[in-house]
Amino acid sequence: MPTDAADIVQALRDAGLIGAGEPLLEPLTGGVSCDVWKLDTAAGPIVVKRPLAQLRVAAEWTAPVERGQSEVRWLRRAREVEPSIVPKVVAELSVGHAFAMEFLPDCPVWKDELVAGRVDVDFAARVGSGIVAVHKATANNSTDRDDFPNDEMFRALRVDPFLIHVAERDPELAPALRALAEDLMSRKIALVHGDVSPKNILVSGDNPVFIDAECAVYGDPAFDLAFCVTHLLLKSVWLDNEKLRHAAAAMVNAYRAKIDWEAPDELLQRAGRLTGALLLARVEGKSPASYLTAADHKKIVRAQARALILDPSPIDELVTEWKRTFA
Ligand SMILES: Nc1ncnc2c1ncn2[C@@H]1O[C@H](COP(=O)(O)OP(=O)(O)OP(=O)(O)O)[C@@H](O)[C@H]1O
Ligand SMILES: [Mg+2]
Structure with missing residues (x-):
């Protein structure tokens, strides 16, 4: 488990998504602007996403982490319009404007x-x-x-x-x-x-x-x-x-x-x-x-x-x- 993910794990526990055991957080590819992990829960696989303050690009480029909240809002609003076009948001976490959504298996980028x-x-x-x-x-x-x-x-x-x-x-x-x-x-x-x-x-x-x-x-x-x-x-x-x-x-x-x-x-x-x-x-x-x-x-x-x-x-x-x- 990446050490900087400890607070995320605690927040996932607080949200009732995982139990006391140590989950396996699997980093997903991409991730220029966020940490993105996949993990298995009793209710099925989820993706956890946490915005970074400094984007992983060559130029200095910072952005407010509150954008995590905008993403959740957009996903929820788009789901009202047409459920098939977005993953379902599972929870907003209590740290770092992170959130969890359902992981969609077998869906290539x-x-x-x-x-x-x-x-x-x-x-x-x-x-x-x-x-x-x-x-x-x-x-x-x-x-x-x-x-x-x-x-x-x-x-x-x-x-x-x-x-x-x-x-x-x-x-x-x-x-x-x-x-x-x-x-x-x-x-x-x-x-x-x-x-x-x-x-x-x-x-x-x-x-x-x-x-x-x-x-x-x-x-x-x-x-x-x-x-x-x-x-x-x-x-x-x-x-x-x-x-x-x-x-x-x-x-x-x-x-x-x-x-x-x-x-x-x-x-x-x-x-x-x-x-x-x-x-x-x-x-x-x-x-x-x-x-x-x-x-x-x-x-x-x-x-x-x-x-x-x-x-x-x-x-x-x-x-x-x-x-x-x-x-
Ligand atoms: N709900 C999901 N189900 C399956 N795979 C997902 C899901 N969400 C994200 N992924 C995978 O994780 C990758 C990174 O996710 P996302 O694009 O949200 O992160 P990001 O850090 O904002 O990425 P970037 O800045 O590189 O665009 C996606 O390209 C996709 O492969
Ligand atoms: Mg992306």
Whole structure:
């Protein structure tokens, strides 16, 4: 047992989840921003997650541990919308804003499936449907708005590292990126997950399960769509796989079909602007995509992203026109 986990074990006992014996805490992979363990209980396997104050990235990057509570709230709210798209929260623990949720067995991380070349376009569409279901259910809802007053956290974890960090280093793009950051922070439309990346989506048979909602905020739903599409487009370059672009298109289409709280074209326009900026952030930002190391790949992404920031396209057009090579 890791020594720093002793307080977690005590909290699990206090919550009645485990007995007096020493549990086997098995660290799960991932874990840039949290300690994540799996353990068996009499009622079945659970995952325990505790946010870290200093993220495990190269750059100095701290974040308030209260985000653990935002994640629990998001998981509970999304479960009200559609139980199949999230793991059930089992308990909030008394230490470190940690919590326990059910462990989902035999559910690979979607990123690993994509990297292995298994790109299921229909699954991508279901990811779009899952994201939009939460947005639609929470759009223009003052209770949800009051329950997720996490602007400061969202700024620290998303807006500053992804948009402002690049703006500070690129005078040509700075006005557009700063305006985008301001626009993003000003919109209070629906409950945003904030980290819809393929590594935070589990594949449960045919259905996506969303985890890792530490950045949840009541804000602009266009962000979630842009964030996930960005990941697919980056991977289309990295893996030189055109199917990833088709997956992104299917996700956008499925999402668009359910927008009923505002004019769909306006949301797609905002998502397109954000996608351009997020693409560049993954090459130049504080949290670069770990896999995009080849100079050629960076060049392909950088050139398209810069052009998109200066002359944005709606996200559906952006995906149609995205080039994974310069050939
Ligand atoms: N409920 C669950 N059932 C099964 N596996 C899970 C569950 N929750 C998390 N995992 C596994 O643990 C990994 C890390 O979880 P999570 O993404 O929540 O942590 P994190 O520290 O925020 O990660 P990162 O910062 O790297 O995205 C996931 O990629 C997944 O493999
Ligand atoms: Mg994660």
